[in-house]
Amino acid sequence: MPMxxxxxxxxxxxxxxxxxxxxxxxxxxxxxSGQVTDKKFIPWNQPLKEQWSLPLGEGFGGAIIxxxxxxxxxxxxxxxxxxxxxxxxxxxTKWTCKYKSEGRFGFNGTRSVPAxxxxxxxxxxxxxxxxxxxxxxxxxxxxxxxxxxxxAPSPPWGFGSSPLLYKDFCxxxxxxxxxxxxxxxxxxxxxxxxxxxxSNPGYSSPIIHNLLNExxxxxxxxxxxxxxxxxxxxxxxxxxxxxVKRAIPAPIKISDNKVFITGGYQQGSVMLxxxxxxxxxxxxxxxxxxxxxxxxxxxxxxNDYLYGNFNENDNLKKRSQKQGLTCFDLNGKMxxxxxxxxxxxxxSVIMINNHLLALDGKTGELILIEAQPESYKEIFRQKVxxxxxxxxxxxxxxxxxxxxxxxxxxLKCLKVY
Numbered sequence: 001m002p003m004x005x006x007x008x009x010x011x012x013x014x015x016x017x018x019x020x021x022x023x024x025x026x027x028x029x030x031x032x033s034g035q036v037t038d039k040k041f042i043p044w045n046q047p048l049k050e051q052w053s054l055p056l057g058e059g060f061g062g063a064i065i066x067x068x069x070x071x072x073x074x075x076x077x078x079x080x081x082x083x084x085x086x087x088x089x090x091x092x093t094k095w096t097c098k099y100k101s102e103g104r105f106g107f108n109g110t111r112s113v114p115a116x117x118x119x120x121x122x123x124x125x126x127x128x129x130x131x132x133x134x135x136x137x138x139x140x141x142x143x144x145x146x147x148x149x150x151x152a153p154s155p156p157w158g159f160g161s162s163p164l165l166y167k168d169f170c171x172x173x174x175x176x177x178x179x180x181x182x183x184x185x186x187x188x189x190x191x192x193x194x195x196x197x198x199s200n201p202g203y204s205s206p207i208i209h210n211l212l213n214e215x216x217x218x219x220x221x222x223x224x225x226x227x228x229x230x231x232x233x234x235x236x237x238x239x240x241x242x243x244v245k246r247a248i249p250a251p252i253k254i255s256d257n258k259v260f261i262t263g264g265y266q267q268g269s270v271m272l273x274x275x276x277x278x279x280x281x282x283x284x285x286x287x288x289x290x291x292x293x294x295x296x297x298x299x300x301x302x303n304d305y306l307y308g309n310f311n312e313n314d315n316l317k318k319r320s321q322k323q324g325l326t327c328f329d330l331n332g333k334m335x336x337x338x339x340x341x342x343x344x345x346x347x348s349v350i351m352i353n354n355h356l357l358a359l360d361g362k363t364g365e366l367i368l369i370e371a372q373p374e375s376y377k378e379i380f381r382q383k384v385x386x387x388x389x390x391x392x393x394x395x396x397x398x399x400x401x402x403x404x405x406x407x408x409x410x411l412k413c414l415k416v417y
Contacts, residue, residue: 024397025066027113027162028350032207032250034300035351036398040417043355043368047382051402052091053412057082059109060391062348062406064116065399069094071114072411073123078104081125083114083133088402091413095138101127103158109408111160111203113395115170120185122170126158130172132188142188150174150181153201160203160248166217166230173219175201180219180228192233198224198240202247209253212276218259220247225261225272227281237281242270249298252306254330258286264295264312271332287332291315292323296393300351304330305373307356309344310337316345325349325358327373335373342367342381348395355379357398359405362390366405366414384414 028034056074063072065088074082081101085094105126114123120132120141128146133139146152146159152174164171169182169191179197181190200222208217208230217230223243227236244263252260254271262269271286292310299308306328315321324338338344347361356369364385370377385392385407392407401417 023066024399025064025117026115026165027062027064027205028298028395029398032164032205033252034298034349034395035302038352038398038400040401041352041355042417043370043379044416045380048366048403048414048416050384051089051413051415053410054086054091056406056409056411057109058408059111059406060107060394060408061110062113062395063397063404063411064114065397065402065404066116070397070404070411070413071116071121072406073110073112073114073125075101075108075110075126078102078108081110081123081127081129083121083123083131083138085121085135085138088399088413097131097133097138097140099129099131099140099143101125101129103127105156105158107157107391111158112162112205115163115165117165117185122163122165122185124159124161124163124172126160128152128154128159130163130170130183130188132170132185141186144183144188146172146174150176150178152176155201155203157203162205164206164208166208169230171206171217171230173204173206175219175221179221179226180206180217180233182230182233194226194228194233195235197221197226197238200243200245200247202244204247204250207250209251209259210256211253211259212257212274212281218251220249220251220261222247225251225259237274237283239272239283241283241285243267244293248296249294252298252301254301260299260301260306262293262299262308262310264293264314266291266293266312266314268293271330289328289332289334292326292334296346297348297395299328300349300356302351302354302371305335305371306330307349307351307371309347309349309358311344311346325356325369325376327376329373336376338376345390346393348393350396350398352398357396357403359384359392359396361392364390364392364407384412385410
């Protein structure tokens, strides 16, 4: 084979391997956008087979999937947190790491989603415990605590931010006098700390976006959006033009210089344009969608359209204002909404290729939808939860034909192909 053909073959092989091994190893998938590409995925028109189902303690923290293993942070009563590892195909428990985590708050249970690399699993418990455990055995390697180590303000419903892995760092968000902190992944020692981020913490998880041709670590607090350098924690910009009672969704990158932020509590959504001027970043508000915002789950950007569950407390109480699954263009124009058919409550939404998967947070129905701006196009739905009541709010995870979901008290895997 000629040399140039060998090089092309090698490149194609590496690309294929990369696609095949893309895992859901952190909150909201490979790049924290809630979407993934799968060449084998085919839309279905009959009920998916349940591969396995397991009981859990009450909670809202979703699972992750990596290399045929499922990881989740569970909670037992008001006393223990449990990091669990399951075999993806069989659902059999491979190991469990238990640690003391005493306390209670409203809507009890876990909140955050783990992160995993080749060596370890990283979790943040609802009482502020940060743990790193050996991926193969579950043995604890190190532990920190948001309350003890950074005097982080304790949120009314427990800590809900998920850890972010970047290079040799595990990045966490104390959101007190220290806004963000990067920990050495192997030792847990603090590498850098950022300045405070606003005065209203919230529950949003850190995310890294390439903006203005540089990597920026973005963090949303209730009254401030901040970007820092992920390598050293130095501030890049602060913006205080949006305030929400409890910040939950992370900022969404729209383009190299545009960011979309959203939230609940009647604060709506905002599109921002970033511009570099000398060494400073200026921010301009393009438009604001008043009183239409996503309280829990960040919308998904696909082909210049935003799709998401834009329900929040206020419009869920008023039948005439129910929003449901909604599609916006990038000028803020609402193209369609489902209202009550379906409503989704506070259920999660992910995207596989060009199809949305929505899990209704009240009815327990899983709904397959073609993502198109012209209209809502439902393909198939089936009831997958129901015995444990509503409040099915946890984010989903998908990997190579396996869909892992949870309700308040159980975890299950459905086989897509």
